[in-house]
Amino acid sequence: MDAPASFLKGVLGMIKTKKIGLHTFMAVPAFLLFALFFIYPLIQGIGMSLTDWDGLGRSNFIGLQNFFDFFKDERAITDIKNTLLFALGSAPLLNIIGLIYALLMNGKFKGKGIARVIIYLPAVISPLIMGYIWYLLLQPERGFVFHALELIGKSSWLGNWLGDYTACMVVLVLVNVWQYAGMTMVIYLAGLQSIPEELYESAKIDGASYWSSFRYVTLPMLMPSIRINVVTNIIGSLAVFDIVMALTDGGPGYSTETLSIYIMRMCYGSKTGYSTAVALIMFFIILIPVIISMRLTREKE
């Protein structure tokens, strides 16, 4: 019974007599915090997903019923579709635009520092506030973007976008890309700056054009940054929450709701067991593209 206590005593004694240095245990505080607030709930969630718990009363074991229910719920299927569509639009766009920004900003020119700060700026603002700001700008009839489009006679481009599913999704993706392109850019810039200048010089001597030196020097050397950006953008896009809450609130109806909003609403709706099941499904939806993209970027490195 006293085994852990005597083990601890032994360890403490060894620290005191300096047989083991304190440095051996320096990862322990971070580990304990993480174990308590991340690993433990994660494992507990697996158990909860097999019950009909409502968050208060007693829970009954119902096997995989929650998972069957999920795939029978039309709203849930729509949410999967929305989450995937959003990620399919937003993750590639973020990477391409972020890379273009980085290539533009990499050279030497006046005002480079200020330009970088300006482009990164939107990324430090709360996506919820950003969503509200764009909500004001994009308001039909009164918003600035509507007005600007009216000036060039194209106000039908925006129309009453809030009532139109496709327009809503496009707006969500574009606002997200607008906000986070700077973050992707900074990672690419860091990658570009770690490429030794000699590689470009020898490519030049070999008569390589801009494109071929980009293809054979820049891209392969940029693989670590590409991996970081692709993976973080996939995760971030699939877990999207704030921007959707601010811009469409999942509407009209539930048509633009995403999985993370669904989880929150199910939990608030006292379907605690069910919402943990949804979270597990979402976990696999994120895991699969992440593993695939890690594999792809590792092979090419």
Place this chain on the structure above:
Amino acid sequence: MKTILKVSKYFLIVLICAICLIPFYILIILSLNTPQRIFYEGNMFVPDFFLRNYVDAWNKSHIGTAIINSAVITIVALVIILVFGAMAAYTIARFNYKFNQLVFWLFMSCMMIPGIINTVPLYTLMIKLNAINTLWGMGLVCATIAMPSAVFIFTGFVKSLPREIEEAAIIDGCSWFTAFWKITFPLLKPSVAAVIILNGFGIWNNYAQAVFFLQDSKKHNIPQALSVYFQQFAGAHWNLMAATAVIAVIPVIIAFLMFQKNLMKGLTDGALKG
């Protein structure tokens, strides 16, 4: 030809910057206009300087309390991340123990898991710990979510520092533990800036977890307070919304301008060498 290329490149950069700044500009003008005025009517460059908006926004929303709450949460979380994260990164980077390898592997695999996945079971844990609607509870949750990426950045950075700097101190009678605090920790400064920029703003702006853990209006952080306030006023009082948003955004912009110089250095020195 070369000048045309150069000019068009400049033009493109200016255009991109403008696209990034225009929403902020419109926000500020909106916040300074009278409620009757429609933004694009008349002169778009001269607002009414109707400062009542700010007074009203400050009084009607709980933005003042929310800023303090967000600041407390962010400071609690950042101190934990910086101290525990750097400590863990140091021993992981310097000593190849089984436990260290396990911890690092755990952090790296969990970096792929967004916080929302375990928020619901975490919610029940937080109730048991009496940590719902507390700033320290929210700070701990935010610190946990940010810990893997902080350990990743710090470990890469410590690995880029030569081991000899600590070994010299150890010859002088330091232990590895004290050598960390005296020698290595102060050298981490650039990566500290990167960790603060990459995680601190996320914590300050956290909404997905705040929805669960900060439901009491006295404990709302900035996004929670704003979403509640905006849902009450949405559509009706644009200038008040804009003024509240400006108040909420100012501290973030000041902090960002303070730290941005160190960001690039921190990233290039550490983040990509894991």
